[in-house]
Amino acid sequence: MQTKGMVRKMAQLTCNFLSYSLRRAVSVSVILPTPTPSEVFEQNRLHRPADKYPVLYLLHGHGNDHTTWMRYTSLERYAEESNLAVVTFATENKFYVNHNNQDLFYDFIEKELPDFVLGLFPISPRREDTYIAGLSMGGFGALYHALNNPARFRAFGAFSAGMRHTGFLPEADAVIGEERPDLFLLLDRVAGDIADMPAGYMSCGTEDGLFALNDEFQKKYIGLGGQLEWRAVADYAHEWRFWDREIQEFLAWIPRTDAYVGGRVRRV
DSSP: OOOTOOOOOEEEEEEEEEETTTEEEEEEEEEEEOOOOOHHSTTTOOOOOOOOOEEEEEEEOOOOOOHHHHSSOOHHHHHHTOOOEEEEOOOSTTTTTTTTTTTEEHIIIIIHHHHHHHHHOBOOOGGGGEEEEEHHHHHHHHHHHHHHOOOOEEEEEEEEOEEEEEEEEOOOOOOSSSSSOHHHHHHHHGGGGGGOOEEEEEEEESSTTTTHHHHHHHHHHHHTOOOEEEEEEOOOOSSSHHHHHHHHHHHSOOOOOTGGGGGSSOOO
Protein backbone atom coordinates (compact mmCIF):
# COMPACT_ATOMS: atom_id res chain seq x y z
CA MET A 1 0.00 0.00 0.00
CA GLN A 2 1.08 3.60 -0.41
CA THR A 3 3.13 5.46 2.14
CA LYS A 4 1.05 7.86 4.24
CA GLY A 5 1.01 11.30 2.66
CA MET A 6 2.09 10.07 -0.77
CA VAL A 7 -1.11 10.69 -2.73
CA ARG A 8 -0.47 9.61 -6.31
CA LYS A 9 -2.88 10.36 -9.16
CA MET A 10 -3.52 7.80 -11.88
CA ALA A 11 -3.57 8.41 -15.62
CA GLN A 12 -6.38 6.55 -17.36
CA LEU A 13 -6.04 5.84 -21.07
CA THR A 14 -8.39 4.03 -23.43
CA CYS A 15 -6.93 2.67 -26.64
CA ASN A 16 -8.80 1.33 -29.63
CA PHE A 17 -6.64 -0.38 -32.22
CA LEU A 18 -6.78 -2.92 -35.00
CA SER A 19 -5.70 -6.32 -33.71
CA TYR A 20 -3.75 -8.64 -35.97
CA SER A 21 -4.81 -11.63 -33.81
CA LEU A 22 -8.52 -10.85 -34.00
CA ARG A 23 -8.62 -8.96 -37.31
CA ARG A 24 -10.87 -6.27 -35.91
CA ALA A 25 -10.73 -3.29 -33.61
CA VAL A 26 -10.36 -3.98 -29.88
CA SER A 27 -10.52 -1.73 -26.83
CA VAL A 28 -7.97 -1.68 -24.02
CA SER A 29 -7.90 0.51 -20.91
CA VAL A 30 -4.66 1.23 -19.06
CA ILE A 31 -4.29 2.98 -15.72
CA LEU A 32 -0.82 4.22 -14.83
CA PRO A 33 0.67 5.91 -11.78
CA THR A 34 1.70 9.53 -12.36
CA PRO A 35 3.67 11.99 -10.16
CA THR A 36 2.52 12.85 -6.66
CA PRO A 37 1.69 16.51 -5.90
CA SER A 38 5.04 16.93 -4.12
CA GLU A 39 6.90 15.46 -7.09
CA VAL A 40 5.20 17.93 -9.44
CA PHE A 41 7.18 20.76 -7.80
CA GLU A 42 10.54 19.04 -8.09
CA GLN A 43 12.91 20.68 -10.53
CA ASN A 44 13.66 18.95 -13.82
CA ARG A 45 10.86 16.47 -13.19
CA LEU A 46 9.86 14.45 -16.29
CA HIS A 47 6.85 12.26 -16.90
CA ARG A 48 9.26 9.43 -17.54
CA PRO A 49 9.14 7.31 -14.34
CA ALA A 50 12.23 6.41 -12.32
CA ASP A 51 11.54 2.74 -13.01
CA LYS A 52 9.05 0.75 -15.05
CA TYR A 53 5.80 -0.16 -13.32
CA PRO A 54 4.62 -3.63 -12.33
CA VAL A 55 1.43 -4.59 -14.16
CA LEU A 56 -1.78 -6.47 -13.50
CA TYR A 57 -3.73 -7.83 -16.47
CA LEU A 58 -7.27 -7.82 -15.13
CA LEU A 59 -9.94 -9.93 -16.85
CA HIS A 60 -13.65 -9.14 -16.91
CA GLY A 61 -16.56 -11.53 -16.49
CA HIS A 62 -19.19 -12.91 -18.87
CA GLY A 63 -21.32 -10.13 -20.33
CA ASN A 64 -18.87 -7.40 -19.25
CA ASP A 65 -16.20 -5.41 -21.08
CA HIS A 66 -12.96 -3.50 -20.45
CA THR A 67 -14.75 -0.73 -18.52
CA THR A 68 -16.66 -2.82 -15.99
CA TRP A 69 -13.95 -3.27 -13.38
CA MET A 70 -13.46 0.50 -13.21
CA ARG A 71 -17.19 1.30 -13.17
CA TYR A 72 -18.25 -1.19 -10.48
CA THR A 73 -15.25 -0.97 -8.13
CA SER A 74 -12.77 1.65 -6.95
CA LEU A 75 -10.04 -0.08 -8.95
CA GLU A 76 -8.26 3.15 -9.89
CA ARG A 77 -7.91 4.16 -6.25
CA TYR A 78 -6.74 0.69 -5.22
CA ALA A 79 -4.14 0.65 -8.00
CA GLU A 80 -3.02 4.13 -6.95
CA GLU A 81 -2.47 2.93 -3.39
CA SER A 82 -0.45 -0.01 -4.72
CA ASN A 83 1.51 2.02 -7.30
CA LEU A 84 0.62 -0.54 -9.93
CA ALA A 85 -0.35 -0.32 -13.59
CA VAL A 86 -3.54 -2.16 -14.58
CA VAL A 87 -4.57 -3.30 -18.05
CA THR A 88 -8.17 -4.26 -18.82
CA PHE A 89 -9.46 -5.26 -22.23
CA ALA A 90 -12.62 -6.42 -23.96
CA THR A 91 -12.77 -10.08 -24.99
CA GLU A 92 -16.51 -10.43 -25.51
CA ASN A 93 -17.79 -13.72 -24.04
CA LYS A 94 -15.04 -15.91 -25.44
CA PHE A 95 -13.42 -17.07 -22.17
CA TYR A 96 -9.93 -15.93 -23.19
CA VAL A 97 -9.23 -18.93 -25.44
CA ASN A 98 -8.88 -19.44 -29.19
CA HIS A 99 -12.03 -20.32 -31.10
CA ASN A 100 -12.02 -22.10 -34.46
CA ASN A 101 -8.89 -20.35 -35.73
CA GLN A 102 -10.70 -17.01 -36.00
CA ASP A 103 -11.40 -15.52 -32.57
CA LEU A 104 -7.84 -15.95 -31.31
CA PHE A 105 -8.25 -14.48 -27.85
CA TYR A 106 -5.68 -16.81 -26.33
CA ASP A 107 -3.06 -15.59 -28.80
CA PHE A 108 -4.16 -11.99 -28.28
CA ILE A 109 -3.52 -12.16 -24.53
CA GLU A 110 -0.31 -14.18 -24.67
CA LYS A 111 1.39 -12.47 -27.61
CA GLU A 112 -0.21 -9.34 -28.98
CA LEU A 113 -1.47 -7.54 -25.87
CA PRO A 114 1.85 -7.58 -23.96
CA ASP A 115 3.64 -6.54 -27.15
CA PHE A 116 1.25 -3.59 -27.51
CA VAL A 117 1.36 -2.56 -23.83
CA LEU A 118 5.13 -2.91 -23.35
CA GLY A 119 5.78 -1.05 -26.59
CA LEU A 120 3.74 2.02 -25.62
CA PHE A 121 3.83 2.32 -21.83
CA PRO A 122 6.49 2.35 -19.07
CA ILE A 123 5.58 -1.15 -17.90
CA SER A 124 8.06 -3.76 -16.76
CA PRO A 125 8.54 -6.80 -19.02
CA ARG A 126 9.85 -8.91 -16.13
CA ARG A 127 7.96 -11.98 -15.04
CA GLU A 128 8.55 -10.89 -11.43
CA ASP A 129 6.46 -7.76 -12.07
CA THR A 130 3.61 -9.31 -14.05
CA TYR A 131 0.30 -10.50 -12.59
CA ILE A 132 -3.01 -11.76 -13.96
CA ALA A 133 -6.41 -11.94 -12.25
CA GLY A 134 -10.11 -11.98 -13.03
CA LEU A 135 -13.64 -12.63 -11.85
CA SER A 136 -16.01 -15.39 -12.95
CA MET A 137 -15.24 -15.94 -16.66
CA GLY A 138 -12.16 -13.81 -16.04
CA GLY A 139 -11.20 -16.08 -13.15
CA PHE A 140 -11.30 -18.96 -15.61
CA GLY A 141 -9.10 -16.95 -17.98
CA ALA A 142 -6.60 -16.01 -15.28
CA LEU A 143 -6.20 -19.63 -14.18
CA TYR A 144 -6.05 -20.90 -17.75
CA HIS A 145 -3.33 -18.49 -18.81
CA ALA A 146 -1.29 -18.71 -15.61
CA LEU A 147 -1.21 -22.52 -15.64
CA ASN A 148 -0.49 -22.70 -19.35
CA ASN A 149 2.24 -20.03 -19.17
CA PRO A 150 3.88 -20.18 -15.73
CA ALA A 151 7.05 -18.50 -17.00
CA ARG A 152 5.13 -15.32 -17.80
CA PHE A 153 3.38 -14.50 -14.49
CA ARG A 154 4.60 -14.00 -10.93
CA ALA A 155 1.15 -14.60 -9.46
CA PHE A 156 -2.48 -15.09 -10.41
CA GLY A 157 -5.84 -14.33 -8.82
CA ALA A 158 -9.22 -15.95 -9.49
CA PHE A 159 -12.40 -14.67 -7.84
CA SER A 160 -15.58 -16.79 -8.17
CA ALA A 161 -13.94 -18.55 -11.10
CA GLY A 162 -15.86 -20.50 -13.69
CA MET A 163 -14.26 -23.91 -14.10
CA ARG A 164 -15.73 -24.75 -17.50
CA HIS A 165 -17.44 -22.73 -20.22
CA THR A 166 -19.31 -25.35 -22.23
CA GLY A 167 -22.58 -24.28 -20.65
CA PHE A 168 -22.21 -20.80 -22.12
CA LEU A 169 -20.86 -21.42 -25.61
CA PRO A 170 -21.97 -24.35 -27.76
CA GLU A 171 -18.78 -24.14 -29.82
CA ALA A 172 -16.63 -24.63 -26.72
CA ASP A 173 -15.26 -28.00 -27.84
CA ALA A 174 -13.62 -26.39 -30.88
CA VAL A 175 -10.95 -24.41 -29.07
CA ILE A 176 -7.22 -24.86 -28.38
CA GLY A 177 -6.91 -27.73 -30.83
CA GLU A 178 -8.83 -30.73 -29.56
CA GLU A 179 -8.69 -29.79 -25.88
CA ARG A 180 -11.91 -28.88 -24.10
CA PRO A 181 -11.41 -25.73 -21.97
CA ASP A 182 -11.90 -27.29 -18.55
CA LEU A 183 -9.68 -26.25 -15.65
CA PHE A 184 -9.81 -29.68 -14.02
CA LEU A 185 -8.51 -31.25 -17.21
CA LEU A 186 -5.82 -28.58 -17.41
CA LEU A 187 -4.81 -29.27 -13.81
CA ASP A 188 -4.41 -32.97 -14.62
CA ARG A 189 -2.17 -32.02 -17.53
CA VAL A 190 0.14 -29.70 -15.55
CA ALA A 191 0.15 -31.72 -12.31
CA GLY A 192 3.77 -32.81 -12.78
CA ASP A 193 4.85 -29.16 -13.08
CA ILE A 194 2.78 -27.79 -10.22
CA ALA A 195 5.86 -26.68 -8.27
CA ASP A 196 6.78 -24.35 -11.13
CA MET A 197 3.42 -22.58 -11.20
CA PRO A 198 3.03 -18.93 -10.14
CA ALA A 199 1.84 -18.13 -6.64
CA GLY A 200 -1.95 -18.29 -6.62
CA TYR A 201 -4.87 -16.60 -4.87
CA MET A 202 -8.41 -17.96 -5.16
CA SER A 203 -11.58 -16.86 -3.41
CA CYS A 204 -15.32 -17.45 -3.64
CA GLY A 205 -18.38 -16.46 -1.65
CA THR A 206 -20.01 -19.34 0.19
CA GLU A 207 -23.42 -18.37 -1.23
CA ASP A 208 -22.12 -18.40 -4.82
CA GLY A 209 -23.42 -21.15 -7.11
CA LEU A 210 -19.81 -21.71 -8.21
CA PHE A 211 -18.53 -22.25 -4.67
CA ALA A 212 -18.53 -26.07 -4.74
CA LEU A 213 -16.46 -26.22 -7.95
CA ASN A 214 -14.03 -23.58 -6.69
CA ASP A 215 -13.62 -25.45 -3.42
CA GLU A 216 -13.07 -28.73 -5.25
CA PHE A 217 -10.46 -27.15 -7.52
CA GLN A 218 -8.48 -25.50 -4.73
CA LYS A 219 -8.37 -28.75 -2.75
CA LYS A 220 -7.04 -30.62 -5.76
CA TYR A 221 -4.54 -27.86 -6.54
CA ILE A 222 -3.17 -27.74 -3.00
CA GLY A 223 -3.24 -31.53 -2.79
CA LEU A 224 -0.91 -31.68 -5.78
CA GLY A 225 1.52 -29.38 -3.97
CA GLY A 226 0.56 -26.06 -5.59
CA GLN A 227 1.19 -22.75 -3.81
CA LEU A 228 -2.29 -21.30 -3.34
CA GLU A 229 -4.00 -18.89 -0.96
CA TRP A 230 -7.67 -19.95 -0.67
CA ARG A 231 -10.38 -17.83 0.92
CA ALA A 232 -13.96 -18.96 1.36
CA VAL A 233 -15.87 -15.81 2.31
CA ALA A 234 -19.14 -16.23 4.18
CA ASP A 235 -22.39 -14.56 3.10
CA TYR A 236 -21.28 -13.41 -0.37
CA ALA A 237 -22.80 -14.60 -3.65
CA HIS A 238 -21.82 -13.96 -7.31
CA GLU A 239 -21.80 -10.17 -6.91
CA TRP A 240 -19.81 -6.98 -7.23
CA ARG A 241 -19.76 -6.35 -3.48
CA PHE A 242 -17.57 -9.43 -3.24
CA TRP A 243 -15.33 -8.64 -6.21
CA ASP A 244 -14.76 -5.06 -5.02
CA ARG A 245 -13.60 -6.54 -1.72
CA GLU A 246 -11.45 -9.21 -3.34
CA ILE A 247 -9.52 -7.01 -5.75
CA GLN A 248 -8.36 -5.04 -2.69
CA GLU A 249 -7.39 -8.24 -0.90
CA PHE A 250 -5.54 -9.53 -3.94
CA LEU A 251 -3.56 -6.30 -4.43
CA ALA A 252 -2.55 -6.43 -0.77
CA TRP A 253 -1.55 -10.10 -1.11
CA ILE A 254 0.49 -10.16 -4.33
CA PRO A 255 4.21 -10.72 -3.80
CA ARG A 256 5.99 -7.50 -4.77
CA THR A 257 9.72 -7.04 -5.33
CA ASP A 258 9.59 -4.04 -7.67
CA ALA A 259 10.89 -0.51 -7.10
CA TYR A 260 7.50 0.79 -5.97
CA VAL A 261 6.87 -1.49 -3.00
CA GLY A 262 5.35 0.55 -0.20
CA GLY A 263 4.29 3.33 -2.55
CA ARG A 264 7.63 5.14 -2.56
CA VAL A 265 9.92 4.66 -5.55
CA ARG A 266 13.40 3.38 -4.81
CA ARG A 267 15.80 5.95 -6.30
CA VAL A 268 18.85 4.41 -7.93
